[in-house]
Amino acid sequence: MKVCKFGGTSVASATQIKKVVDIVLSDKERKIVVVSAPGKRSSDDTKVTDLLIELANRALNNEDTTEACANVIARYEEIAQELNIDPKIIETIRQDIEQRVQSSKEDEVLFMDSMKAAGEDNNAKLIAAYFQSLGVEARYVSPKEGGLLVNERPARVQALPEGDEQLAKLKDEKGIIVFPGFFGFTKNGTLRTFNRGGSDITGSLLAAATDATLYENFTDVDSVFAANPMVVDEPEAIKEMTYREMRELAYAGFSVFHDEALMPAFRKSVPVCIKNTNNPEAPGTMIVSERKKPSNRPVVGIAADDGFATLYVDKYLMNQELGFGRKLLEILEDEGISFEHTPSGIDNMSVILRTEYLTPENEKRVIERVQEELQPDHVHLEKDLSMVVLVGEGMRHTLGLASRAAGAISRSGASIQMINQGSSEVSLVFGILTADETRVLKSLYDEFFK
Numbered sequence: 001m002k003v004c005k006f007g008g009t010s011v012a013s014a015t016q017i018k019k020v021v022d023i024v025l026s027d028k029e030r031k032i033v034v035v036s037a038p039g040k041r042s043s044d045d046t047k048v049t050d051l052l053i054e055l056a057n058r059a060l061n062n063e064d065t066t067e068a069c070a071n072v073i074a075r076y077e078e079i080a081q082e083l084n085i086d087p088k089i090i091e092t093i094r095q096d097i098e099q100r101v102q103s104s105k106e107d108e109v110l111f112m113d114s115m116k117a118a119g120e121d122n123n124a125k126l127i128a129a130y131f132q133s134l135g136v137e138a139r140y141v142s143p144k145e146g147g148l149l150v151n152e153r154p155a156r157v158q159a160l161p162e163g164d165e166q167l168a169k170l171k172d173e174k175g176i177i178v179f180p181g182f183f184g185f186t187k188n189g190t191l192r193t194f195n196r197g198g199s200d201i202t203g204s205l206l207a208a209a210t211d212a213t214l215y216e217n218f219t220d221v222d223s224v225f226a227a228n229p230m231v232v233d234e235p236e237a238i239k240e241m242t243y244r245e246m247r248e249l250a251y252a253g254f255s256v257f258h259d260e261a262l263m264p265a266f267r268k269s270v271p272v273c274i275k276n277t278n279n280p281e282a283p284g285t286m287i288v289s290e291r292k293k294p295s296n297r298p299v300v301g302i303a304a305d306d307g308f309a310t311l312y313v314d315k316y317l318m319n320q321e322l323g324f325g326r327k328l329l330e331i332l333e334d335e336g337i338s339f340e341h342t343p344s345g346i347d348n349m350s351v352i353l354r355t356e357y358l359t360p361e362n363e364k365r366v367i368e369r370v371q372e373e374l375q376p377d378h379v380h381l382e383k384d385l386s387m388v389v390l391v392g393e394g395m396r397h398t399l400g401l402a403s404r405a406a407g408a409i410s411r412s413g414a415s416i417q418m419i420n421q422g423s424s425e426v427s428l429v430f431g432i433l434t435a436d437e438t439r440v441l442k443s444l445y446d447e448f449f450k
């Protein structure tokens with residue numbers, strides 16, 4: 001039995017949904033279908049999730065929500081009309097969205113979660129109705145009924161293993177299950193959504209709980225490529241990679257698959273296949289525990305992501321000051337700022353963070369507290385940094401790889417701000433200025449793949 005997840009681009013329009021149905025019906029093993037909210041139909045389109053966020057913000061600010069609400073419903077209406085589904089489904093969707101808009105806003109985060117989840121929830125209902133209209137035995141199953149349990153606030157949203165027993169029963173159901181991605185319910189029945197792109201996580205959780213033979217993740221590209229195809233021209237397709245490699249690459253910028261979606265499949269050794277809804281015949285990329293035959297390339301992929309900052313702290317004899325690193329990280333912890341890397345020298349330490357955690361207020365507090373509590377010779381925060389990450393299981397056995405990478409970066413005219421060899425030895429990270437990101441990525445790609 002296979003679990004297949006269809007991403008936003010795969011369910012963005014009636015034409016796309018027809019392809020989804022063809023794909024599902026072409027293989028009897030495809031039994032559990034996880035769907036995202038309708039995504040972009042073209043590069044300048046807006047995802048339904050983003051329309052819902054706009055609607056939720058308007059409601060939170062007590063602004064008029066009529067037009068924002070109509071924009072969301074119009075997306076479903078267009079799809080339902082083209083698919084010739086009973087118009088009652090649109091009434092159901094309208095009522096659902098209006099009810100959510102009217103619901104309690106006491107906890108703004110939970111209100112936003114409920115609004116965001118409307119995208120996948122209503123799309124799953126609509127797609128199940130389409131299957132039924134074709135005479136196919138199929139039904140919508142909500143994460144509450146299915147048993148997708150998540151933890152309580154304020155902890156970061158994560159699935160709870162207690163839900164697995166209930167989820168496992170889905171495999172014994174007759175017919176096709178259409179399950180909305182992106183959200184689950186706490187034991188108290190509160191809806192919480194995963195991070196953006198989190199429908200991939202739902203698919204992986206269901207594949208693991210049902211002991212699926214394969215988790216197919218359908219998107220709009222033929223495979224995972226060795227570098228972002230929006231930056232590098234015709235990058236090499238990756239035929240096979242390990243869970244570890246994909247997790248590192250996903251975390252470092254390969255937006256094609258959510259980094260938190262690897263673990264559930266990995267724990268149960270369910271292989272993952274990334275495939276293209278627009279070209280389902282293409283073999284796609286297989287993600288497995290171990291390669292059948294070793295790769296002849298030390299580097300499997302190169303990812304890049306912007307939005308990083310470095311907190312530099314200099315203090316003579318820092319290395320002899322017991323607890324210096326702990327105190328520095330504690331200041332960040334108190335501000336709710338998590339860190340990515342901490343390269344250090346004898347008299348200095350840098351902490352690499354994501355700028356999304358920074359606000360003018362907490363930045364100021366961090367600098368002031370470091371000055372007061374750690375008495376450094378110098379402290380400053382530098383923004384506009386990008387991290388470029390080389391990933392490959394074969395890297396640990398390859399000599400001279402860092403020097404080849406550094407040479408390629410220098411040939412691109414960029415300077416290296418930071419180097420960090422991941423402790424896993426599966427990744428090598430270079431900090432560079434964001435302005436240099438594209439040429440660095442191209443130069444590294446040429447060095448390792450051409």
Ligand SMILES: Nc1ncnc2c1ncn2[C@@H]1O[C@H](COP(=O)(O)OP(=O)(O)O)[C@@H](O)[C@H]1O
Binds near residue numbers: 218220255
């Ligand atoms: N290395 C990569 N390989 C393949 N696609 C990538 C890579 N890096 C970024 N992407 C982008 O990921 C996109 C697919 O992910 P996403 O937009 O989340 O799809 P979906 O709507 O199916 O969830 C591709 O269209 C591609 O532009």
Ligand SMILES: N[C@@H](CC(=O)OP(=O)(O)O)C(=O)O
Binds near residue numbers: 196
């Ligand atoms: N719709 C949600 C969740 C998701 O996974 O979407 P997609 O499959 O389009 O990446 C989002 O936009 O974040």
